[in-house]
Amino acid sequence: MDFQNVIDREQTNSMKWDFYPDVYGADDLWPMWVADMDFQAPKPVLDAMHEVINHGVFGYHRRPNSLFDATTSWLKHRFDWSVSAEQIVFTPGVVPAISHIIQTFTEKGDGIIIQPPVYFPFYALVNNNERNLLRNPLQETEEGFTMDFEDLEEKMKEAEMMILCSPHNPIGRVWTEEELTKLAELAEKHGVLVVSDEIHADIILEGKHTPFSKAAAGKDVETMTCLAPSKTFNLASLQLSYVVFENSESKKAYENHLQREFVGINNPLASAAAEAAYRHGEEWLEQMLEYVKDNVQHVKQYVENEMPEVKVIKPEGTYLIWIDMHGLNMENKELEQWLRSDAKLALSDGPNFGKEGGGFVRMNAACPRETLEEGLRRLKEAYDRLMA
Ligand SMILES: Cc1ncc(COP(=O)(O)O)c(C=O)c1O
CATH class of the missing domain: 3.40.640.10 (Type I PLP-dependent aspartate aminotransferase-like (Major domain))
Known part of the structure; x- marks a missing residue:
């Protein structure tokens, strides 16, 4: 299975790709929210x-x-x-x-x-x-x-x-x-x-x-x-x-x-x-886990190098990454607004998971590297503008 392969999920009634405007109120975001994968199921x-x-x-x-x-x-x-x-x-x-x-x-x-x-x-x-x-x-x-x-x-x-x-x-x-x-x-x-x-x-x-x-x-x-x-x-x-x-x-x-x-x-x-x-499906699962591990490692390294005020909590399990944005010194509403209007990202907002999630976001890493990199690029550009 080629996990690199980008499969277009737009206009397939995908919750993640087609329905984010209903939730986020904008239609130009890069969706990294719903906990599903952008990979095809195993061939068997x-x-x-x-x-x-x-x-x-x-x-x-x-x-x-x-x-x-x-x-x-x-x-x-x-x-x-x-x-x-x-x-x-x-x-x-x-x-x-x-x-x-x-x-x-x-x-x-x-x-x-x-x-x-x-x-x-x-x-x-x-x-x-x-x-x-x-x-x-x-x-x-x-x-x-x-x-x-x-x-x-x-x-x-x-x-x-x-x-x-x-x-x-x-x-x-x-x-x-x-x-x-x-x-x-x-x-x-x-x-x-x-x-x-x-x-x-x-x-x-x-x-x-x-x-x-x-x-x-x-x-x-x-x-x-x-x-x-x-x-x-x-x-x-x-x-x-x-x-x-x-x-x-x-x-x-x-x-x-x-x-x-x-x-x-x-x-x-x-x-x-x-x-x-x-x-x-086990062989597919093992390959998927290796791919996601690399993605998670990539996010961690990229964020550490490029966005020192942001902290990645490396997951031991799940393909979801909990990211600490307290270093940006924004109130929750301000952070949500910044992610939507400036970074153009649909991430899961931390407060959805309870008040302890304030200042955090959740990013889904179960996607081809290219999809992940687009999300990271948008985040970094907004980060650089914020820090400038
Ligand atoms: C912890 C947890 N439980 C349950 C679900 C969803 O379960 P289902 O779709 O089978 O109702 C999710 C989906 O993200 C989840 O993360």
Whole structure:
């Protein structure tokens, strides 16, 4: 696969390329916001989808056992995590899955912990379901971002549930086994259900991903893990994800909830794509990770050399780069305005991820180098004008 190859996504109804004017109010920006990749999916995935299309009958579909097999084999192979098909429930997205978990396992007013700055739908998931949002902000230290375990323990005293983001979007931490074990100990002590959003689990640039459920094994703590091939293989619009349950009664309760809500996923293209990705996509994934690592390194070096007042937080995981712009001494609104009107960039604004994201932006590095360089060029030119 040639990741250098620029594929024109304009006028394809791409959220990132075609709909940014609705969000940013300008139509001449360079889009580096939505968390998808500008790469084509692996060839075996496209072949599998073509086969379904060639058959041409799109009547009601059931997820085949072979998809469950491919999924459990992937989890065993990539994370040495033994999961059986009976533990898995497929869902039409990680975000809806978390919403349904909240509805099934908590009551109105219950406390749910999140760790800001964090993937912004987590706020809406808690608020829309009328649960009580408990914030356990990450701490920035000399060694980078870490969890504030002292505060976490305080929040756990009032919480029924926690939504863990692992790896963490937007700060890019790949939590260590030690950190996750500590979290599991606290969750056990305070009886908190941990829902671990591991949608980025396959996108590890440095270190090793530990499924939270493995770190919690042997402890009396309930965990549910949300995963998907969507970020890994750029299949997000196919809407296929899944939850791994450790407790069969909880799984039943969740399935009953989905049934009551008539939520199912019946898309044969998604099943074919996911199965092919898990069976035959690993080589593509390894190449993509190398390419993205180089991109991330390039951004870091370029920014260090050319924009000394800007600081790149190098991600250990995800293809998203958290960039600290406090050195430009701008208020949030001013920074947003500058990025749009002067740099002509559509980056994700830090405050979207919570107030701790003020002064930061998130840049998506899953694109051909040429696309990345255009974004960096625009940023540098605006930076030079600002510093002049
Ligand atoms: C942490 C995290 N969870 C969930 C999602 C989206 O999940 P889905 O499209 O399956 O609802 C994203 C997408 O950016 C994400 O970063």
